Amino acid sequence: MFDIVIVGGGGAALVAAIEAAALGKSVLVLSKHYPTQSQTSMAQGGINAALYPPDSCDSHIQDTLKAAAGLAQETIVQEVCRAAPKAIEWLDSIGMPFSRKGEAIAQRRLGGASHPRACYAQDYTGLKLLHTLYDNAVKLGVAFRFRTFLLNVIEEDGVCKGVSILDMARGKVEQILAKAVILATGGYAKMYGALSTNGFGSFGEGVAAAMRAGAKLSDLEFVQFHPTALKKSSILISEAARGAGARLIDQEGQEIGGELWTRDRLSRAIFEAMEEGREIFLDMRHLGEEFIEKNLPQERKLALLYEGIDPIKEPLPIRPVAHYTMGGIDVDEHMQSSIQGLYAVGECANAKLHGANRLGGNSLLELVVLGKKAAQSAAQRQQPPQKKLFERTKIDANFIKAVFTLPNQIDFWERQEFLSKIMYHNCGIVREEMRLKGVLSVVRQHQKELAFMGVRDKSPLMNKELISFLEYGNMVELAEAVLVGAIQRTESRGAHFRADYPQRDDEKFLAHTMIWKEKGVLCADFKPV
Amino acid sequence: MKIKIKRFHPHFEPPSIDMEYAVQETATLLDALLQIKRQKDRTLTFDYMCRSGVCGSCAVRVDGKEVLACQHTPKDGEYIEPLSVVDVIRDLSVRLEDALVTLERSKAYPLDMQKIAMSEEDERRIERQSDCILCSSCFSSCPVYASNEAFLGPFALSRVWRYVADKREQAKKEHIDAVVQNGIWDCTLCGNCTEVCPQGIDPKNDIMMLQSKAVQFGYQNPNLGGFGSFGLEF
Numbered sequence A: 001m002f003d004i005v006i007v008g009g010g011g012a013a014l015v016a017a018i019e020a021a022a023l024g025k026s027v028l029v030l031s032k033h034y035p036t037q038s039q040t041s042m043a044q045g046g047i048n049a050a051l052y053p054p055d056s057c058d059s060h061i062q063d064t065l066k067a068a069a070g071l072a073q074e075t076i077v078q079e080v081c082r083a084a085p086k087a088i089e090w091l092d093s094i095g096m097p098f099s100r101k102g103e104a105i106a107q108r109r110l111g112g113a114s115h116p117r118a119c120y121a122q123d124y125t126g127l128k129l130l131h132t133l134y135d136n137a138v139k140l141g142v143a144f145r146f147r148t149f150l151l152n153v154i155e156e157d158g159v160c161k162g163v164s165i166l167d168m169a170r171g172k173v174e175q176i177l178a179k180a181v182i183l184a185t186g187g188y189a190k191m192y193g194a195l196s197t198n199g200f201g202s203f204g205e206g207v208a209a210a211m212r213a214g215a216k217l218s219d220l221e222f223v224q225f226h227p228t229a230l231k232k233s234s235i236l237i238s239e240a241a242r243g244a245g246a247r248l249i250d251q252e253g254q255e256i257g258g259e260l261w262t263r264d265r266l267s268r269a270i271f272e273a274m275e276e277g278r279e280i281f282l283d284m285r286h287l288g289e290e291f292i293e294k295n296l297p298q299e300r301k302l303a304l305l306y307e308g309i310d311p312i313k314e315p316l317p318i319r320p321v322a323h324y325t326m327g328g329i330d331v332d333e334h335m336q337s338s339i340q341g342l343y344a345v346g347e348c349a350n351a352k353l354h355g356a357n358r359l360g361g362n363s364l365l366e367l368v369v370l371g372k373k374a375a376q377s378a379a380q381r382q383q384p385p386q387k388k389l390f391e392r393t394k395i396d397a398n399f400i401k402a403v404f405t406l407p408n409q410i411d412f413w414e415r416q417e418f419l420s421k422i423m424y425h426n427c428g429i430v431r432e433e434m435r436l437k438g439v440l441s442v443v444r445q446h447q448k449e450l451a452f453m454g455v456r457d458k459s460p461l462m463n464k465e466l467i468s469f470l471e472y473g474n475m476v477e478l479a480e481a482v483l484v485g486a487i488q489r490t491e492s493r494g495a496h497f498r499a500d501y502p503q504r505d506d507e508k509f510l511a512h513t514m515i516w517k518e519k520g521v522l523c524a525d526f527k528p529v
Numbered sequence B: 001m002k003i004k005i006k007r008f009h010p011h012f013e014p015p016s017i018d019m020e021y022a023v024q025e026t027a028t029l030l031d032a033l034l035q036i037k038r039q040k041d042r043t044l045t046f047d048y049m050c051r052s053g054v055c056g057s058c059a060v061r062v063d064g065k066e067v068l069a070c071q072h073t074p075k076d077g078e079y080i081e082p083l084s085v086v087d088v089i090r091d092l093s094v095r096l097e098d099a100l101v102t103l104e105r106s107k108a109y110p111l112d113m114q115k116i117a118m119s120e121e122d123e124r125r126i127e128r129q130s131d132c133i134l135c136s137s138c139f140s141s142c143p144v145y146a147s148n149e150a151f152l153g154p155f156a157l158s159r160v161w162r163y164v165a166d167k168r169e170q171a172k173k174e175h176i177d178a179v180v181q182n183g184i185w186d187c188t189l190c191g192n193c194t195e196v197c198p199q200g201i202d203p204k205n206d207i208m209m210l211q212s213k214a215v216q217f218g219y220q221n222p223n224l225g226g227f228g229s230f231g232l233e234f
Ligand SMILES: Cc1cc2nc3c(=O)[nH]c(=O)nc-3n(C[C@H](O)[C@H](O)[C@H](O)COP(=O)(O)OP(=O)(O)OC[C@H]3O[C@@H](n4cnc5c(N)ncnc54)[C@H](O)[C@@H]3O)c2cc1C
Pocket: A007, A008, A009, A010, A011, A012, A013, A030, A031, A032, A033, A034, A035, A037, A038, A039, A040, A041, A042, A043, A044, A045, A046, A047, A048, A125, A126, A148, A149, A150, A151, A184, A185, A186, A187, A197, A198, A199, A201, A202, A205, A206, A236, A323, A324, A345, A346, A347, A348, A360, A361, A362, A363, A364, A365, A367
C-alpha cells in the first residue's frame, strides 16, 4: 500500500510527487496519459513571480486580487505570490531552463500585470517545466502507472480510502488504496469542445468523481475565455504576442484596442464585435520576422499549418474560446477537500487563488507552490484504509461490463459535439437566464439518454472509444453543475457575465457558489467570502 | 483521398491487417484519423492530446517515416503504421514504457545542480535539447535496436547531453559514466534520429558531443580499439 496516491501526471501532480518523495513517503502517480503528455505541456506564456524591482510581491498580490473580483482568498493570494520568487529559484535549482536576459531570468508582461512578471522558456514554458519535473521525479524513483483512468474516489464515512481505476491497456477495473489521495487531474475547459484551447483530455473527470464521492465543488461557473485563439483550430496565440505589441484589428483594419486588458474584458469586447458581424484579427506583422521567430516560433508554425497564414505576412484571424476553469474541487488552506484524506491541487481544484478571473502566468505558479503544499498536507495522514474489496470497486467493475451491453441507439459523440456548441453560445462569454435554462434541460435530457448510448467498439483492450464515452459521461454530469452555478449567480463578475444582470452585486454575491451531491441529487448554496 | 492504415489487435486472427479508408481532405493526419474514428470505424485506435505538437503522443510512421499526426498533412495513398521498436498495444497505440525507461537507465536527469548564473548564451546551449517532447520518433527510427535492445537510444542520450552541457550541472563525469555502456559508442551515427525529430533536435550531434566529452574523461572509443591492436596508425 502507498502512503499517497496522486491522480494526474501534469505539473501539479509531479510537483506533489517530488515533494512527497522528498518527504520520504511512498507515492504512486496514476494518469490516463503519459505524464509528459499532460496539458501542462501546452502552456506557453510563462510563470509569474515578482523578481526584480520595480515589481514587487505586493504588486503581484494587488494585480491578482484585482482580477479575482472579490472571489479570491486574500491569505492564499498572499501566500502564493510571496512564495513565487522561491518557487522560481527552486525550479532553477532543479534544472528548469528559463530564458535569460543577460544573466537574469527573463520576464515578460502578460495581460492584467503591472510589470513584466512572467518567467518563460521561449514559448515552451509549460513543456520545459513539465519535462524538468518529470526528469526529477524519475531521478527520485517515483512510481508511475500510465494509462490508468480514474473512475471513482472510494469514500466511506467521509474519509477517502483510495480510488477505482480502469487499466486502459488491459481493460480491467482495479482499486488502489492509500492513506491519502491527491487529485491533480486538470480542468474541464474541454467541455467546450472545438471551442476550447485545451487538449483532448480536460473533460473534468477528477472534479466529477470528487462530486460523486460527496466532495463540495465551488465557483464552477467561472470559466475563463482566452481572447485570442486561432479561428479554425482554437489554438492559443499566447498573450506574449500582445504583450510585445501585437494589435487587434477588424477586417477593415480598424483598431479594437484593449490589448492589455484582462482576459474577461477583452474576450467580451471581441465576442461583441463578432456578434456585430465584424471579423477580428491579431496583427503582429510589425513585430518583424526576427522577433516572431525568436519569441513565438510555435505560434507561427501552427498558424501556417492550421490556418495557412503566416503571421509575418498577414494578420491572424482569431476568436475567444474557453481556456481555463477557475472553479473546481473546493479545498481548504491545506488543499484538503470536504472529504478527509482527499486533496486536490492544480486546475481541478479551487484554492481561491484566481477568484473570478485568472491572470495569465498564475496557474503554473499555483501548480508549483500549492502542489508542494498538497503533498505536505497529504503526508500527515497516518491511517491506512482497511484492506478489503470496496463496494465502490465492485460497482465500477460491473458498470464497465455493462457499458459494453448498452444499446447504442444514440451516438454519444454527436451529443457531445452538440452540447459543447450550445455551452459555448449560451454558457460562454455572455450568459442569460432563459438560455442557460435551455441548456440545462438539454443536459438533463442527455443524462437520461446515457443508457441508450454506449460504445460500438467491443474490445476491452485499449478501448479509446470507451474512454471517450466515460469522458463524455463525466462532462455531462459536470456541465449540469456549471449551469446551475451560472443560473444561480444573477450578477456579473469576472469571467461570469450575465447580459440580464450586467452589474456586480456584492451585497448578495460576494460569495462562493458551492455545489455538491447528496444521494445523487445536486445541491447548491452560497458561502460568503 | 484514400489512406491505408496498418491495424493490429493481438486477439484477432490474423492480428495484423492493412485497411484502406476514404477521407475528406484535412489539415492534419490527426484530423483524418479522428474523421475515420467518428464517422466510419470506432475501433480504430490511436493516441493524441494537444493537437499542437507539444505533448508528443501522436507519433506514427507515414510511408516508413516517423511524423507527428497532428503536424503532418495527409496525402492520397499514404500508408500509416505505428512506431517501430516499441510494442504495439492496438493499431497505432504503442507502449512507451520501454522507451521511457532509457531515461532512467542513462541518468537523464540533473545529478548535482549548483546555483550558478547562466547567460543567454549558456541557456541557448541547452535550448534545443530541452525542446524534446518525448514523442519517441527518434527511438523508432534508430537501427541499433535491431541488434541491441539495451541501447540507450537517441532521446535519452540527447537529454544526457542537455544536462552535461548545462552550466549549473557539476556531476558531468557521472553522466558520462552512465552512457558508455550500450550508449554513445553503440550509435552508428546514421543520423536517422536527427532526420525525423519534429522539434529539430540533433541527437546524433549530441551523441558526438558526449563522445568527445567521454574522451576528455579518459574513455576510449572501443570501436577504434580494434585498429590499435593491429598496430595501424592513420
Ligand atoms: C494552451 C494553453 C496555454 C496555457 N498557458 C499558460 C501559461 O502561459 N501560464 C500559466 O500559468 N498557465 C497556462 N495555462 C494553464 C495551465 O497550463 C494549466 O492550468 C495547468 O497546466 C494545469 O496543470 P494541472 O497539473 O492541474 O493539470 P494538467 O496538466 O491538465 O494535467 C492533468 C493530468 O491529469 C490526468 N488525468 C485527467 N483525467 C484523468 C483521469 N480520468 N484518470 C487519470 N488521469 C487523468 C491527465 O492525464 C494529466 O496527466 C495554459 C493552458 C493552455 C491550455
